[in-house]
Amino acid sequence: MQKITEKIRLLCTEKNAVILVHNYQLPEVQDIADFTGDSLELARVSQKLKCKVILFCGVHFMAETTKILNPDKTVLIPDLHAGCPMADMITEEQLRREREKHPAAAVVTYVNSTAEVKALSDICCTSANGVKVVNSIEQEDVIFTPDKYLGSYIERQIKNKKFYLWSGYCPTHMVFSKSGIEKLQKAHPTAEVLAHPECRIEVQKIADRICSTSQMISHAKTSKASKFIICTEIGMLYRLQKENPGKEFIAGSHNAICPSMKLNSLEKVLWALEDMKHEIHVDETIRQKALKAIERMVAIP
């Protein structure tokens, strides 16, 4: 019997498809990727692809961002229910009202958001480039949505701007606590603490470094440290360990599991390619507006 991974690879050739996989995906899904990365890297990679079909293994907003950037390609997601609760913490209507309250402010929106919210924003950012993005805008006032923790991290790096932070957050990153990390630090005194900016502020403050998921990978490779306490979704540990076999990676919490990210199984990847489902569609007017905010971000080196 043909192995599922062989079937997937054959279908990719047959359908001229490329598989993009986010760093939080299940190990077996990461292993069949053409490209693995964080939100920013995958958005950048998608623009350079010559294929007809992109199968995006991640959550809905990531596949939607890929569709916005690649309107002529078919973009598929293995499970349509793979949403991001943080992205749903602000609606188009709520952002419209927030803009009316602060008319002089620029709206900076984390890519973890819907296409409709992006369309109402001046520029997008990811966890990898938030500080650069906010520094690139002229306005002194900034409405930052939807993640209050990423927003607060950026605010602490930039002194000359006034921030209005939306109150969204990631439930998965809320499980990391200051006391939990301090216990791990006592048990592993030489370990470096790497935290995603979606973590609570008190966790960010005791971390040695705040990084996007791919920045964790590049830092782990070059750092002199041989042990790391990782404060982000548990799927990260697989890639970190695989690419750094001589180093040790300790989970900041074993409960940091994003249920949506785990919906994309290898079977669903196969079915998605067999049946060309589930296709991502974005209304053209919304797409054009959201594209401006994403392209403005992608253009920042």
Ligand code: 13P
């Ligand atoms: P990255 O952009 O760092 O990959 O993060 C995306 C995300 O959803 C974090 O929870």
Ligand code: SF4
């Ligand atoms: Fe959304 Fe959090 Fe899951 Fe990232 S880890 S996709 S922010 S719910």
